[in-house]
Amino acid sequence: MTAAQPETQPPAQPLLAVRGVKTYYGKIIALKGVDIDVNPGEIVTMIGANGAGKSTLMMTIFGNPQAREGSVTYEGRDITRMPSHQIARLGIAQSPEGRRIFPRMTVYENLQMGAAVRNFENFDEDLEKICVLFPRIKERLQQRGGTLSGGEQQMVAIARALMARPKLLLLDEPSLGLAPLIVKQIFEAIRELNRTQGLTVFLVEQNAFHALKLAHRGYVMVNGVVTMSGTGKELLANPQVRAAYLEGGRH
Amino acid sequence: MANNPTANPAAPGRDLKAAFKEAGFAAFVTLGLCIPIIAWGTRQNMDNVLVLDPRWDAVAWAVGIVFVGRFLVALRKQGRQEGKAALRILPHGTIAFFQRHSRVFSLFGLGFLATFPAIAIGLAGWGGALKWIDNFGVQILIYVMLGWGLNIVVGLAGLLDLGYVAFYAVGAYSYALLAKNFGLSFWLLLPLAGILAAFWGMLLGFPVLRLRGDYLAIVTLAFGEIIRLVLINWTEFSNGYAGISGIPRPTFFGIPFTAADDGFAAVFGLEFTPLYRTIFLYYLILCLALLTAFVTLRLRRLPVGRAWEALREDEIACRSLGINTTNTKLTAFSIGAMFGGFAGAFFSARQGFISPESFVFMESAVILAIVVLGGMGSLWGCAIAAIAMIGGTELLRELEWMKQIFGNDFDPTKYRMLIFGFAMVVIMIWKPRGLISTREPTAFLKEKKAISADMVQEGHG
Numbered sequence: 016m017t018a019a020q021p022e023t024q025p026p027a028q029p030l031l032a033v034r035g036v037k038t039y040y041g042k043i044i045a046l047k048g049v050d051i052d053v054n055p056g057e058i059v060t061m062i063g064a065n066g067a068g069k070s071t072l073m074m075t076i077f078g079n080p081q082a083r084e085g086s087v088t089y090e091g092r093d094i095t096r097m098p099s100h101q102i103a104r105l106g107i108a109q110s111p112e113g114r115r116i117f118p119r120m121t122v123y124e125n126l127q128m129g130a131a132v133r134n135f136e137n138f139d140e141d142l143e144k145i146c147v148l149f150p151r152i153k154e155r156l157q158q159r160g161g162t163l164s165g166g167e168q169q170m171v172a173i174a175r176a177l178m179a180r181p182k183l184l185l186l187d188e189p190s191l192g193l194a195p196l197i198v199k200q201i202f203e204a205i206r207e208l209n210r211t212q213g214l215t216v217f218l219v220e221q222n223a224f225h226a227l228k229l230a231h232r233g234y235v236m237v238n239g240v241v242t243m244s245g246t247g248k249e250l251l252a253n254p255q256v257r258a259a260y261l262e263g264g265r266h
Numbered sequence: 267m268a269n270n271p272t273a274n275p276a277a278p279g280r281d282l283k284a285a286f287k288e289a290g291f292a293a294f295v296t297l298g299l300c301i302p303i304i305a306w307g308t309r310q311n312m313d314n315v316l317v318l319d320p321r322w323d324a325v326a327w328a329v330g331i332v333f334v335g336r337f338l339v340a341l342r343k344q345g346r347q348e349g350k351a352a353l354r355i356l357p358h359g360t361i362a363f364f365q366r367h368s369r370v371f372s373l374f375g376l377g378f379l380a381t382f383p384a385i386a387i388g389l390a391g392w393g394g395a396l397k398w399i400d401n402f403g404v405q406i407l408i409y410v411m412l413g414w415g416l417n418i419v420v421g422l423a424g425l426l427d428l429g430y431v432a433f434y435a436v437g438a439y440s441y442a443l444l445a446k447n448f449g450l451s452f453w454l455l456l457p458l459a460g461i462l463a464a465f466w467g468m469l470l471g472f473p474v475l476r477l478r479g480d481y482l483a484i485v486t487l488a489f490g491e492i493i494r495l496v497l498i499n500w501t502e503f504s505n506g507y508a509g510i511s512g513i514p515r516p517t518f519f520g521i522p523f524t525a526a527d528d529g530f531a532a533v534f535g536l537e538f539t540p541l542y543r544t545i546f547l548y549y550l551i552l553c554l555a556l557l558t559a560f561v562t563l564r565l566r567r568l569p570v571g572r573a574w575e576a577l578r579e580d581e582i583a584c585r586s587l588g589i590n591t592t593n594t595k596l597t598a599f600s601i602g603a604m605f606g607g608f609a610g611a612f613f614s615a616r617q618g619f620i621s622p623e624s625f626v627f628m629e630s631a632v633i634l635a636i637v638v639l640g641g642m643g644s645l646w647g648c649a650i651a652a653i654a655m656i657g658g659t660e661l662l663r664e665l666e667w668m669k670q671i672f673g674n675d676f677d678p679t680k681y682r683m684l685i686f687g688f689a690m691v692v693i694m695i696w697k698p699r700g701l702i703s704t705r706e707p708t709a710f711l712k713e714k715k716a717i718s719a720d721m722v723q724e725g726h727g
Contacts, residue, residue, distance in 0.1 A: 079585055117580055128572060128587055175587065
């Protein structure tokens with residue numbers, strides 16, 4: 016297996032494989048049979064409109080809610096019926112939608128919560144790395160989470176997920192409600208993590224332009240079904256994608 | 267005119283008419299409330315007929331007080347609009363100052379608690395001290411301990427529990443029944459009562475794992491009532507309303523506190539007085555309360571304690587970080603319940619008699635009020651609130667001198683609930699998040715540690 020060009024030569028076994036996943040909320044079907052692959056070292060993005068099921072897919076991968084049909088396989092292991100906290104122990108970390116940092120706890124404590132899965136091994140070392148990646152966090156370590164700006168909170172949310180030293184990082188709409196400049200910074204940090212540490216990222220986004228530019232590969236989801244897939248560049252050039260998600264939405 | 271505010275600047279003088287109107291409205295509302303509640307006193311005459319005694323003078327007093335009070339408040343509010351700083355009872359930063367030097371104040375508080383019986387004896391004499399140590403010391407400390415126990419569930423883990431008194435009851439009945447029927451000693455049963463209560467806490471935890479907020483509160487409330495109703499109705503087990511009397515009292519490591527030859531006084535060559543038992547109980551509950559505080563403080567720094575606090579802040583984020591929320595909730599319920607059980611065992615050993623009357627919903631409400639008024643999660647706040655609420659109630663009994671002003675019929679303890687309500691309204695206006703609402707971080711960087719150590723040294727000097 017070669018490390019070169021993950022977007023052209025997919026390796027034999029994907030890191031994460033979702034096969035025919037159907038997820039229901041009560042009687043309502045949210046995912047109508049989704050197939051996606053995430054290969055080691057890739058940034059894969061899932062774009063789509065509000066209510067398409069992007070976040071549901073991400074939550075299903077994390078076991079909350081669990082898929083009613085189909086399977087989720089991680090490193091060759093079936094994790095479809097596994098409880099969330101055990102999935103986290105396998106090396107999948109999630110930064111949930113809407114940041115959801117702990118407002119009354121300090122940034123430092125927030126980061127500690129992220130390291131709880133690993134029993135705080137190498138905590139100081141990881142903290143140092145985070146501070147290099149996000150210098151803003153270093154300034155804010157003793158501040159309460161709730162007093163940070165939206166962009167800083169998003170950085171903390173990503174940093175908190177990284178404290179678990181994941182092999183696969185699931186990011187749910189990191190650009191939500193942020194100024195374009197901050198979005199750029201955050202996406203730059205994700206690219207940096209992927210390039211230097213080989214971190215595999217699965218990114219769910221509405222900000223299609225930025226997400227597709229960043230990602231090696233992308234999927235488009237409409238009403239709980241994946242309708243298109245391809246490399247980031249291909250999708251960016253696709254006239255349908257342009258019409259639906261990019262025209263007028265570009266910054 | 268309304269479109270152009272600059273043309274009509276706010277009058278610098280006080281708008282008496284507006285204040286008058288506001289006060290008049292408040293007085294009108296009071297009048298409406300007074301008519302069904304105060305305006306007629308009811309009594310039965312010789313023929314068992316209900317007689318209504320008009321009490322319009324009392325109504326006039328109530329309406330007058332509200333009118334004048336509201337008028338003054340309205341005037342002050344107008345004054346504040348002119349840009350004057352709001353009146354503060356405590357200067358800015360007082361609580362921060364106390365928190366910074368909390369170690370000094372903790373030591374001072376501990377010293378006071380340790381010497382309290384000696385101080386009471388010194389001030390009130392051997393005869394008068396009993397009341398102070400028992401009614402104030404022991405009573406307040408029981409509630410401090412219950413408050414700290416509930417604080418784990420409500421303050422740290424954020425799970426609103428309205429049925430905490432159930433665990434208190436489980437602890438009390440465990441000790442009473444096991445000690446009476448099997449003759450087991452207090453020191454064996456104290457941990458056992460805690461374990462049994464923790465078990466019941468877990469039992470309550472399972473069905474409510476998926477509930478939050480109001481729904482959780484309703485189920486826990488029902489749980490508290492179920493325990494009480496079982497205790498009332500299962501007479502073969504708990505003797506129902508009549509309760510259990512003659513519960514064995516705790517001994518000083520096997521030496522009973524009696525006037526007998528092998529009693530505590532005789533063994534130590536002292537003159538017999540019932541005070542020894544009370545002093546012993548005082549130190550016992552002090553140790554139990556301090557154990558609760560110590561465990562809480564330690565747990566807050568451990569992963570499980572931090573997980574509780576994270577759970578209070580955001581449950582979804584907890585799940586996404588791989589925290590097992592089921593275990594986290596169950597440990598919070600069971601550890602909180604365990605301390606309730608300890609307190610219950612102590613309570614029944616101290617009283618010697620228990621009945622379901624002691625475990626009504628009102629008790630849960632008082633304990634919860636202590637936690638909320640103290641500021642959820644703060645040990646200091648809980649302790650201060652417990653002293654104010656329980657000590658305040660006891661103090662009302664001391665206000666005999668008020669009879670000279672209001673006449674012999676006046677009984678200050680009857681006004682207890684009124685004062686409670688008033689105090690709660692006042693606290694919720696001025697400190698809506700409780701007395702001590704700032705949460706102290708449990709983890710620091712190395713630099714921060716150095717700074718805080720310097721400050722402690724400053725406090726000493």
